Amino acid sequence: MSDPHVVILGGGFGGLAAARALADSPVRVTLLDRQNHHLFQPLLYQVATAGLNPSDISAPIRHLLRHQENVTVLLAEATSIDAAAKTVVLTEGSISYDYLVVATGATHAYFGHDEWASRAPGLKSLEDAVEIRQRFLLAFEAAEREQDPERRKAWLTFVVVGAGPTGVELAGAMYEVARHALKEDFRAINPADARVMLVEGLDRVLPTYSKDLSAAALKSLHERGVEVRLNTRVTRIDDDAVMMGDELVGARTVVWAAGVAASPLGRFLGAPLDRAGRVKVDASLRVPGRPEIFVLGDLASVVQDGAPVPGVAQAALQGGEQTAANIMRSIRAQELAPFRYRDLGSMATIGRNAAVAAIGKAEFTGFFAWLMWLFVHVMALVGFRNRVAVIFSWAWSYVTFNRGSRLITRRVPPTLLSHDEDDDQPGALQTTGDASTAASEKPSAEARSAP
Amino acid sequence: MSDPHVVILGGGFGGLAAARALADSPVRVTLLDRQNHHLFQPLLYQVATAGLNPSDISAPIRHLLRHQENVTVLLAEATSIDAAAKTVVLTEGSISYDYLVVATGATHAYFGHDEWASRAPGLKSLEDAVEIRQRFLLAFEAAEREQDPERRKAWLTFVVVGAGPTGVELAGAMYEVARHALKEDFRAINPADARVMLVEGLDRVLPTYSKDLSAAALKSLHERGVEVRLNTRVTRIDDDAVMMGDELVGARTVVWAAGVAASPLGRFLGAPLDRAGRVKVDASLRVPGRPEIFVLGDLASVVQDGAPVPGVAQAALQGGEQTAANIMRSIRAQELAPFRYRDLGSMATIGRNAAVAAIGKAEFTGFFAWLMWLFVHVMALVGFRNRVAVIFSWAWSYVTFNRGSRLITRRVPPTLLSHDEDDDQPGALQTTGDASTAASEKPSAEARSAP
8 A cells, every 4th residue: 555645735934844844754745836946935035136146045846855755846836626536636637635735825915906916016936026126126227317307216216015024124125225236336326316115004114023123123214214104005006106195106116015815726625714815724724624635834824822823934834844743643543733833033124234033022123133133044044055155145245235136137128218209308318416426527428318 | 528429339248348448548438238237158058057146147237337437338229320320229219429339249040940949049148048947947847747758758858059169068067967966856757867969060069179179078078978969950940859960859958059140230330241240340340431330249250360250258358458449549540450369268168077278279178177167267257246156156066066046937838848638647647767866765646647
């Protein structure tokens, strides 16, 4: 008789942890993911702001599991789940299971404004990060060519919607790049004139943190020059402007760091879902009535001590390990253990030398919190090679204020550089602004670039 | 009176060298490129084979020139040149010049078979390299899922067309990756079974090198397991097979490293072109009858001592420096100096510990040539940060046999994983082949993946 077959959907923190925890158990494991790589999502904002390379924060899933002989990794996309037939349907073919672990996570949600997706990309995948990096860097290129002051200002205004950890970290990093890394590179604009705005619907940044840490983070953001709008909702996103509250702000670059929607695979399990589409599981992370299906990580809705377990890497990791143990208990016909999330602490960085961290009841801010953040994230990075590469990149950025990954790899999208052709200013590409960086002998290149 | 305006088209080796050499001269320089980055093309094959990150071999042009105050860098694409009006037409607007340096290089040519472009991408840009890396890595993923032995073989067969330096380096690196870096990662296939074929129409590899070095390179390729077909032309490229000579070889992944076509901008200069579209310039690299237009690098057709100057980085670099000096002579109404290409040597690497190099009359092969290659390429890399990053990546790869950039970032193209649906083998994803790597306890995952 062959060993029971455990199928794991998703190679994120949860799925990978479950596969690893099953290493020496008498089960056959198949891990499916539609990407070939595991992604260290907490550092995605560093790729979006040109600090790290995509490959610094990712590693091929099959490489991570290469020594684990009971695991097969397949690059495949699941389209639905037939729980009655114990089968996962793929875009091609299907795969049957004895135990199923669904760990396909979440994506961003636009609260009924899906038309904003193209104007305000979210940050969940490496593609997202590279897309945002592209837009961020191209905005400075467009501003350098733009001659109309208002339009130039819109190119140099960056709006981040949502002040959770991702939004805070993105806004902080964007401002630092504009202020330091790009400092000397332009002639017509001063990148330090860039305006970074962080918009939050609730009354504080980092709403899931304590009020003290929120206040510390807000102070840090202010000191750095990020403009924070609290109690403010975004109601319109046009090509060149964002309506936030009663204010219409000219801005070309918008990043979405607000809503979360669970993976659509949750809908096929016949289980109740919460408002964000997360699957309401039992105390052992099982689907009610389907004792062979486990759901974990961002896709699971778990309430503990009256509060929802947050959608963070630690919860997914712990859920994966717990699930692996419970599958083995189930095979041995033992009673399953309930899942209990242990909060090991949370932290967010606002920029160079500044972060906030909560560990148990202790809270930290400033430089010390930033060092903690650095240490924890580097140690947690999967794969030693990445760890060294990231330390190197960060040390380099820290010393030089520079960014190593300022690549625009795709062809310039015409819309990003397009403007009206009705203006007629045949002379020079004007070199306004900024006496401090681009120096006195600025060339007035005879570009007839209609503003 | 303002300083003369020098417009440089292209931020490759030639254009960048010209801009740098004009640093302290009383001219205004505008450098245009449609990419934001300068690319170290000789190492592009390392990106295509997952050894280096795109940002390891590239740097933002404006960052490289940030301290040079008489230079403006613009991200823009030139569509034509109006030599009579001394104006370059851009996709938006135009720019006028007193002196024009055209250094827009070359791309690959399919010898009248442009329909091959999608099946057999060339390797000229970072996008090309990432595309080839994608196909290369996905082929192993597809082979892992494929159950039909013939079709699996086609997924594991890689054809490189053209045995110049790029072709030789690509084929060597591909074989090494399959043999070492992917060794333990798969269950159903043994990546070392991959077949790498190098097809050349002439009678030897590296045809521009001496016969001795060609023979040494061929021997190295054979020893490594690359199959070389000389005197063989590719006449058909289908979805799953390549016709080379009289032989039809099942192969899914084809890379084009054969022809070269000069940038189309050369056609607007009113000068005679050679067969590849290169501009026939005078002894000072000027367009005949247009003493204010210089053409250099891969776009220039220069004959020296009866032989054409090769399209290599050194020739572009020297042309750029010479042109900067000649522009200053022209401004001072002095006589221009003729361009003279000095061959500083050429080298190509076949893989780990093996390369061939010619420096003056001296020739080197094997490990010593490889060390020379390593040294020269690392030292030549633009920007100190890249240099350190590349040394690190290479040292890491060398010690671990691993590759750091095995990223598939875009969504899997359906064609790459598609296959007939008529076969019906409901059972296991078969785990054939390869007793040596994936060990005894291979799981027979119950994937119903139609072969």
